[in-house]
Amino acid sequence: MKAKATLKQIAKELNVSVSTVSKALNDSPEISELTKIKIKEYAKLKNYKPNVIGLNLKNRKTKTIGVIIPNILNSFFAKVFSGIEKIADKKGYNVIMCISNESLEKEAHTLEMLSNGTIDGFILSVSEEAQKLHEYNHFKEIINDGTPIVMFDRIAEGVECDKVVVDDFDSALNSTQRLIDLGCKNIALFSSVDNLSVGKLRAEGYLKALEKNNIPVNENLIIRTDSEDDLKDKIEKIFDNNTIDGIFALEENDSVAALRIAIKKGFKVPEEISIIGFADGILASRRLSPSLTTVSQHGIEIGEVAAKLLINRLESKEENLPYETVVIKTKLKERESTRKL
Numbered sequence: 001m002k003a004k005a006t007l008k009q010i011a012k013e014l015n016v017s018v019s020t021v022s023k024a025l026n027d028s029p030e031i032s033e034l035t036k037i038k039i040k041e042y043a044k045l046k047n048y049k050p051n052v053i054g055l056n057l058k059n060r061k062t063k064t065i066g067v068i069i070p071n072i073l074n075s076f077f078a079k080v081f082s083g084i085e086k087i088a089d090k091k092g093y094n095v096i097m098c099i100s101n102e103s104l105e106k107e108a109h110t111l112e113m114l115s116n117g118t119i120d121g122f123i124l125s126v127s128e129e130a131q132k133l134h135e136y137n138h139f140k141e142i143i144n145d146g147t148p149i150v151m152f153d154r155i156a157e158g159v160e161c162d163k164v165v166v167d168d169f170d171s172a173l174n175s176t177q178r179l180i181d182l183g184c185k186n187i188a189l190f191s192s193v194d195n196l197s198v199g200k201l202r203a204e205g206y207l208k209a210l211e212k213n214n215i216p217v218n219e220n221l222i223i224r225t226d227s228e229d230d231l232k233d234k235i236e237k238i239f240d241n242n243t244i245d246g247i248f249a250l251e252e253n254d255s256v257a258a259l260r261i262a263i264k265k266g267f268k269v270p271e272e273i274s275i276i277g278f279a280d281g282i283l284a285s286r287r288l289s290p291s292l293t294t295v296s297q298h299g300i301e302i303g304e305v306a307a308k309l310l311i312n313r314l315e316s317k318e319e320n321l322p323y324e325t326v327v328i329k330t331k332l333k334e335r336e337s338t339r340k341l
Helices: 007-014 020-027 033-045 074-092 106-113 129-134 137-144 170-181 197-212 226-241 252-264 299-315
Strands: 063-069 095-097 119-126 149-152 162-166 187-191 223-226 246-249 274-278 291-298 325-328 331-333
Touching: 007 020, 007 033, 020 033, 020 226, 063 074, 063 106, 063 299, 074 299, 095 106, 106 129, 106 137, 119 299, 129 197, 137 149, 137 246, 149 299, 162 299, 170 187, 170 197, 170 274, 170 291, 170 331, 187 197, 187 226, 187 252, 197 325, 223 226, 246 252, 252 274, 274 325, 299 325
Parallel strands: 063 095, 063 119, 119 149, 149 162, 162 325, 187 223, 187 246, 246 274, 274 291
Antiparallel strands: 291 331
């Protein structure tokens, strides 16, 4: 591998000061154009790369954002990251992505590791374990040390920071209402995310819709668990022992499982049963047959808004900028798994 030159080596070779080299590479008006060209060309020839961590030492800025997501296989988080990267690139920031794998320990370790001067701020969605245990002190410590955090989707109540969420409760209420409007009277709820804040809000929206329409809650039609495998086993039993004409699923894998098991059990979708699910992925929507009616969470937009909030805070001259919670409205995308009015 070709060795990388340092500022000191370039300065020595060109018989100038390290300060002159640094200013030339940063287009300082103090340095003549001829000297800038000479130094830049030599630096390129010698494979010089700036130390990102060492940049802007005067104001302690690295122009780097740390992003922590719970699960890399979830298409929603991939879309959010895409939105973050788009804005970061536009504003001249680098992005470091890490994965907590739903682990509190790994989440806390990543925060500590990157907050030592590697990054300027974090954008993250809280791990499953942290939400399950309601353990959020690691976030508070980072914020108290002066490193800002923007949370998205899964947030930590009680932690003061900027947040970007979707209208989970209203989305669930409206989706369940849609099934009711289509004539569904026995609507099942399938959730493998009941230990997450988003899962709880969506379940509450479902229950509120039943209440508003004077439909009694049938506990036999409700599955609330934190395990996808457990959910699939219980779905099989619900279909065998109950009358169902509608399903509201609270997560992408829940939605896919609901549709596939319904078809396996011989149901005609949507003639006999209508299905709506929270899902942003192509698999869960357009590539299934029949295609799935979904609640779209606008992951890219969430990422863009989160990045803008963080960068605005990093670049603001106001010391006590008030925290914001931005709510992104979801959209029900109707496809083949729901009947037409």
